[in-house]
Amino acid sequence: MSGATLLKETGPREVFCGLTSIVWLHRRMPDAFFLVVGSRTCAHLIQSAAGVMIFAEPRFGTAILEERDLAGLADAHDELERVVQNLLKRRPEIRTLFLVGSCPSEVIKLDLSRVAEKLNIALQGSVRVVNYSGSGIETTFTQGEDGALKALVPLMPESQEEQLLLVGTLANAVEDRLITLFNRLGINNVKSFPPRNSIDLPAIGSKTKVLLTQPYLTDTARELNARGAEIIEAPFPLGVEGSSLWMEAAANAFNVKDILLDEILEPLILRAKAAIKPYREKLSGKKIFLLPESQLEIPLTRFLRNECGMIPIEVGTPYLNKEIMKAELDLLPSDIRIVEGQHVENQLDRVREQKPDLVVCGMGLANPLEAEGISTKWSIELVFSPIHGIDQAADLAELFARPLYRHDLLNNKQLSYA
Amino acid sequence: MELTLWTYEGPPHVGAMRIASSMEEVHYVLHAPQGDTYADLLFTMIERRKKRPPVTYTTFQARDLGGDTAELVKRNIREAFDRFQPKALLVGESCTAELIQDQPGSLATTMGLDVPIINLELPAYSKKENWGASETFYQLVRGLLINQSKENIQHDPSSWQKEGRKPRVNLLGPSLLGFRCRDDIIEIKKILNEYEIEINLIAPLDATPSDLLKIPKADLNICLYPEIAETTCSWIERNFGIPFTKTVPIGIGATKDFLDEVHHLLEKENKNQIKINSRLPWYSQSVDSNYLTGKRVFIFGDGTHAIAAARIAKEELGFEVVGIGTFSREMARKVRSVAKELGLEALITNDYLEVEKAIKESSPELVLGTQMERHSAKRLGIPCAVISTPIHVQDVPARYSPQMGWEGANVIFDTWVHPLMMGLEEHLIGMFRHDFEFTDGHQSHLGHLSRNEEKNSENTDNHLQTSSQENQELLIWTQEGKAELAKIPYFVREKVRKNTEKYARQAGCRQIDSETLYDAKVHYKDK
Numbered sequence: 001m002s003g004a005t006l007l008k009e010t011g012p013r014e015v016f017c018g019l020t021s022i023v024w025l026h027r028r029m030p031d032a033f034f035l036v037v038g039s040r041t042c043a044h045l046i047q048s049a050a051g052v053m054i055f056a057e058p059r060f061g062t063a064i065l066e067e068r069d070l071a072g073l074a075d076a077h078d079e080l081e082r083v084v085q086n087l088l089k090r091r092p093e094i095r096t097l098f099l100v101g102s103c104p105s106e107v108i109k110l111d112l113s114r115v116a117e118k119l120n121i122a123l124q125g126s127v128r129v130v131n132y133s134g135s136g137i138e139t140t141f142t143q144g145e146d147g148a149l150k151a152l153v154p155l156m157p158e159s160q161e162e163q164l165l166l167v168g169t170l171a172n173a174v175e176d177r178l179i180t181l182f183n184r185l186g187i188n189n190v191k192s193f194p195p196r197n198s199i200d201l202p203a204i205g206s207k208t209k210v211l212l213t214q215p216y217l218t219d220t221a222r223e224l225n226a227r228g229a230e231i232i233e234a235p236f237p238l239g240v241e242g243s244s245l246w247m248e249a250a251a252n253a254f255n256v257k258d259i260l261l262d263e264i265l266e267p268l269i270l271r272a273k274a275a276i277k278p279y280r281e282k283l284s285g286k287k288i289f290l291l292p293e294s295q296l297e298i299p300l301t302r303f304l305r306n307e308c309g310m311i312p313i314e315v316g317t318p319y320l321n322k323e324i325m326k327a328e329l330d331l332l333p334s335d336i337r338i339v340e341g342q343h344v345e346n347q348l349d350r351v352r353e354q355k356p357d358l359v360v361c362g363m364g365l366a367n368p369l370e371a372e373g374i375s376t377k378w379s380i381e382l383v384f385s386p387i388h389g390i391d392q393a394a395d396l397a398e399l400f401a402r403p404l405y406r407h408d409l410l411n412n413k414q415l416s417y418a
Numbered sequence: 419m420e421l422t423l424w425t426y427e428g429p430p431h432v433g434a435m436r437i438a439s440s441m442e443e444v445h446y447v448l449h450a451p452q453g454d455t456y457a458d459l460l461f462t463m464i465e466r467r468k469k470r471p472p473v474t475y476t477t478f479q480a481r482d483l484g485g486d487t488a489e490l491v492k493r494n495i496r497e498a499f500d501r502f503q504p505k506a507l508l509v510g511e512s513c514t515a516e517l518i519q520d521q522p523g524s525l526a527t528t529m530g531l532d533v534p535i536i537n538l539e540l541p542a543y544s545k546k547e548n549w550g551a552s553e554t555f556y557q558l559v560r561g562l563l564i565n566q567s568k569e570n571i572q573h574d575p576s577s578w579q580k581e582g583r584k585p586r587v588n589l590l591g592p593s594l595l596g597f598r599c600r601d602d603i604i605e606i607k608k609i610l611n612e613y614e615i616e617i618n619l620i621a622p623l624d625a626t627p628s629d630l631l632k633i634p635k636a637d638l639n640i641c642l643y644p645e646i647a648e649t650t651c652s653w654i655e656r657n658f659g660i661p662f663t664k665t666v667p668i669g670i671g672a673t674k675d676f677l678d679e680v681h682h683l684l685e686k687e688n689k690n691q692i693k694i695n696s697r698l699p700w701y702s703q704s705v706d707s708n709y710l711t712g713k714r715v716f717i718f719g720d721g722t723h724a725i726a727a728a729r730i731a732k733e734e735l736g737f738e739v740v741g742i743g744t745f746s747r748e749m750a751r752k753v754r755s756v757a758k759e760l761g762l763e764a765l766i767t768n769d770y771l772e773v774e775k776a777i778k779e780s781s782p783e784l785v786l787g788t789q790m791e792r793h794s795a796k797r798l799g800i801p802c803a804v805i806s807t808p809i810h811v812q813d814v815p816a817r818y819s820p821q822m823g824w825e826g827a828n829v830i831f832d833t834w835v836h837p838l839m840m841g842l843e844e845h846l847i848g849m850f851r852h853d854f855e856f857t858d859g860h861q862s863h864l865g866h867l868s869r870n871e872e873k874n875s876e877n878t879d880n881h882l883q884t885s886s887q888e889n890q891e892l893l894i895w896t897q898e899g900k901a902e903l904a905k906i907p908y909f910v911r912e913k914v915r916k917n918t919e920k921y922a923r924q925a926g927c928r929q930i931d932s933e934t935l936y937d938a939k940v941h942y943k944d945k
Binding site: 011012013014015016017018019020035038039040041042043044045047048049057058060061062063064065066067069070076079080082083086087103104106107108135136137138140345362363364365366367368371 | 477478479514518
C-alpha cells in the first residue's frame with residue numbers, strides 16, 4: 001500500500017455535477033435520450049457545458065419543474081409521464097430513455113423509478129425507460145456515467161460465455177484499437193459497456209471478466225460483480241505504464257503467455273516512449289497542481305510524474321475510493337499530496353503560493369488563473385479527448401505540453417525576423 | 419412541467435450573478451449545490467473575464483440535508499465576509515436551496531456583520547434570468563438608498579441651470595452577459611458629452627456600492643436596458659422624483675428621439691440641430707442598396723433589441739418585417755404592440771423550435787435573431803445576423819462594436835447587410851452556374867447553401883407530392899411548371915410554390931404549368 005499523503009478538505013467546491021456526463025454519454029449511445037427531471041438551472045448547465053445549439057434536436061433535454069409540480073407530487077409524476085409520452089411521440093427513434101434525477105427532484109423526492117416502471121409497462125418494450133441520479137448533492141461530474149451504467153446493469157442479459165468486458169465510455173476509435181490489441185493477445189471475445197447502441201447491451205455472467213477503462217465507475221463495478229462478473233484489478237489505461245499494466249492484468253486473467261504479451265506490447269511501448277520524448281523534455285521538472293473534478297486526477301498524476309517527469313504539488317480529487325484506486329496509488333511514491341474534497345478558496349491560495357507551471361482545473365477557474373500568469377489545462381478536455389491506451393500516450397502528454405508551449409510562444413519577447 | 423431542449427434564459431440567480439459580477443466590492447453568497455458552480459464559466463469563458471465572479475456557493479450535499487444546513491450557510495457567509503470584505507453582501511439561493519427553506523438572507527441579517535445585506539428572493543420555478551438581474555439590481559439600489567429616499571422628492575429637472583453646472587445623468591442597466599453593453603456605454607458617453615451632458619455614474623457595470631449612493635445626485639436616469647433597469651428607474655422616480663428615459667438609442671431614428679427626450683426631460687434647449695454622425699443613412703440611400711428594398715426579415719430576441727431592430731429594418735433599411743417575437747415575457751406587451759403596428763402577431767415563446775417553425779413559415783430572406791436563430795437559419799439556408807442575447811463568445815468581439823448610438827448604427831448596417839450580400843452573391847452564382855467559369859464548386863462562405871439547393875431540387879418531386887397530399891387535393895406540377903419553379907431564387911421558391919398552389923386551388927386548376935406560375939404572380943402583385 002502506498003504511503004501517499006491522503007488529506008481531506010471540506011468547504012465550498014467548484015466542480016460540475018453528474019448531469020454533465022450526459023454530454024459524452026449521449027454521443028456514445030445515439031439511440032438513447034437523456035431526460036433530466038430538474039430545474040431551469042439544470043437545463044442551463046447542460047447547454048452551457050455542451051454545444052447544444054449545433055444540434056437540430058439534441059438527444060437530451062430537461063423536464064423543467066414548475067411551481068405547480070412542487071405543490072403536488074402525485075401530479076408531478078403524472079406530468080412527467082405526459083412529458084415523456086409527448087417526447088417519445090416526437091422522437092420515435094429513441095430506444096432507451098434515461099430519466100435523470102437532479103438536485104431539486106431528489107429534494108422533493110420525486111420517485112423516478114416508479115415513473116420508469118409505469119412507463120415501461122405502458123410502452124411494452126418499445127422503449128426502455130431507466131432512471132438514475134446525476135444530482136449535484138450526490139454526484140460529481142463523471143459520477144453521472146457511473147449512475148447511468150449502473151442503471152443499465154439489470155437489463156444486461158445473462159451469459160456464461162467467457163469474455164472480456166471493457167467498462168466505461170471510450171472514443172470509438174480508441175475502443176476499436178484496444179479491441180484489436182486484445183485480439184492479438186488471443187482474447188477474442190471482447191465487449192464494451194456502454195455499447196454503441198443502447199439496445200445492444202452485452203450479456204454478463206460468472207465467466208465475464210471486467211476491465212474498467214475509467215476510474216469513476218465504483219457503483220457500476222459493484223453491480224457487475226453482483227451479477228457474477230470478476231473485476232480485474234489494474235491501474236487505468238492512461239500513459240504507457242498504466243495502459244500496459246492494464247493490458248497485462250487482462251492477459252493474466254485470460255492466461256495469455258508472457259512471451260506473447262511481450263511480443264505484442266514491446267514494440268508499442270518502444271514507439272510510444274519515443275513519441276512521448278519531445279513532450280517529456282517540455283514537461284520534465286515542471287510543477288503541476290491538479291484541482292479536483294474529473295476523478296482522473298490520480299491516474300493522470302501517475303502518468304505525468306512517472307512518464308513525463310513532472311513534479312506534482314497537489315492532487316485534488318472530488319472523492320477517493322481507495323479500493324478502485326489501489327493499483328494507481330501503489331505506483332505513486334509516498335510524498336505525493338492527495339487532497340480529497342475541496343475548499344476552493346484555500347486551494348487557490350495554495351496554488352498562488354506554490355506557483356505551479358501548470359494547473360488542471362475546471363472551465364470556471366481557467367481564465368482567472370491564466371490572467372494571473374498561471375498556465376492551465378481544462379479537466380473537461382480530458383474526458384472528451386481520445387487519451388486511453390499506449391498509442392494515445394503521446395497525445396495525452398501533448399495535451400499538457402501545449403499550454404506550456406503556448407505560454408513560451410506568447411511570452412517570447414525576442415522575436416527574430418530571420 | 420415543461421420539456422426544454424434549450425433555453426434562451428438561465429435561472430434567476432444567474433441574473434443576480436450578472437449584477438454581482440458586473441460590480442466591484444459586491445459579494446454574493448449563494449446557497450446552492452456544487453453543480454451550480456457551472457455558472458462561473460459564463461463569465462470567465464464566454465465573457466472572458468479575468469476575475470472569478472464574486473460568488474461563494476455553499477455547495478451543500480445530500481448528507482448535509484439531514485444536519486444543519488443553516489449552520490453551513492452561516493459559515494460560508496462568515497468566511498466570504500472575512501475573505502472578500504465586500505461593501506455590500508447579496509445573499510440568496512438557487513432552485514434547490516429554495517426547496518429546503520433555510521432563508522439564508524434572514525440568517526445573514528442576524529449575524530451582526532458590518533455590511534449592508536441584500537436578501538434576494540428570486541423564485542426559481544417561475545422566473546428567469548433577466549427578471550433575476552432586474553430584481554437584484556432593484557433590491558440592491560433600494561437597499562442602499564432606502565434611508566435617503568423621500569428627503570429630496572422635490573426634484574427639479576433644471577436645477578443644473580440654477581446651479582450653473584452641466585446636467586448630470588446616470589446610465590443604468592449595462593451588465594455582464596448583456597448584448598454589447600461594454601461598447602454601448604462608451605458610445606453613449608461620447609454622444610452625451612457632445613451635448614455637454616455629464617455622466618454621474620454608470621451601473622451596475624463597474625460600479626461600487628458607494629457609487630450607487632450617488633444615484634440621487636443625477637438630474638436624469640437613462641434607462642439603457644429596460645429588461646435590467648426599468649424597475650430600478652421607476653423606483654427612483656417614485657422616491658426621488660428623478661425621471662428616466664423611455665427611448666433606447668439603437669438605430670438612427672431612436673438615437674435622435676433619445677437625444678430629444680434627454681433634452682426635453684432636462685429642460686435643456688438644444689441650440690444646434692442634432693447631427694447624425696453615422697454612415698447608415700447614406701449607405702442605405704446609396705444606389706447599391708436598392709436591392710435591400712422590401713427584403714423580408716424575421717426578428718427574434720430580447721424585447722429591447724427586437725423592438726429596435728424592427729424600427730431600423732422598416733424605417734432605415736427599407737426592409738419588410740415578416741415576423742417578430744421575443745423570449746422575454748416581461749417585454750411581451752411592448753413587443754406585441756410593435757407587432758400590431760406592423761400588422762403582425764408577435765411570437766412570445768421560450769421554445770426555439772417554435773421560433774424555427776415560424777421562421778420557416780414566413781420565408782424570410784434575412785433572420786435577425788439570437789445565436790440559436792443563427793443555427794436555425796443555417797439549417798434553413800437563410801442568412802442571419804445576431805442582434806440579442808443569450809450571449810455567445812462571438813458576441814464579445816475584440817473590436818469596438820456597439821449597438822447603440824451613431825457608431826452602433828454603422829455596426830448594425832454592416833452586420834445585417836453583409837450576410838445578405840453573401841446571400842446575393844450565392845444567388846448570382848446560382849444564376850450563372852451554367853457558365854463555364856462557374857461550373858466547378860464555386861462557393862461563397864455559405865457553402866452549404868448550394869448543397870442544400872441541389873438536394874432540394876433532387877427532392878422536388880417528392881416534396882411537391884407531399885404538399886399536395888397534405889391538402890387532400892391533387893395538384894399536379896407539370897415538368898414545365900417544375901422547371902419554371904426551379905428558376906426562382908432559392909430563398910423565395912418555397913413561398914412562390916405555396917402561393918401558386920393556393921392560387922391554383924382558388925382558380926380551380928388541377929395542373930400547374932409555367933403559365934399558372936405567372937398567373938399567380940400577377941394575382942398576388944395586384945393585392
